[in-house]
Amino acid sequence: MSNTYTQLYIHCVFAVKYREAIITDEWEERLHKYITGIVQNNGHKLLAVNSAPDHLHLFIGLNPSQSIADIMRLVKGDSSEFINKEKLTKRKFHWQDGYGAFSNSRSQIDAVVKYIINQKQHHLKKSFRDEYLEILKDYDVDYNEKYIFQELVD
Secondary structure, three states, X not given: OOOOOOOOEEEEEEEEHHHOOOOOOOOHHHHHHHHHHHHHHOOOEEEEEEEEOOEEXXXXXXXXXXXXXXXXXXXXXXXXHHHHHOOOOOOOOOEOOOOEEEEEOHHHXXXXXXXXXXXXXXXXXXXXXXXXXXXXXXXXXXXXXXXXOOOOOO
């Protein structure tokens, strides 16, 4: 679209189904590269991607021609298909329903990228659930505890 100018930075967070800790060091880089391809092939700019064993953070410069819901549907659907096709997990892989998507200003880019890059160190001190609830509170997002990412069932 001519004469359309945007600056949209979106930090997305989503979890492995039941928050199973199954994203391993052995294949997480392949997953990150695959997700990078999905993001870029859909006209968005990848700013950062990183994961912990039970969840993933994605930071993109959003192209307004595609909604956040559509890019998230593609990222989650195509990446889980990739994981299953490549047999990277013992059981069928699924992402949990839903995601968090948070807008950031240009001045926050470096801090968000640094935060995402340092996920492994960050989670030595804080659980994903605590991190996610903190993000929701920081962004003043109303939420229902019932719909926060489900815990692993025994």
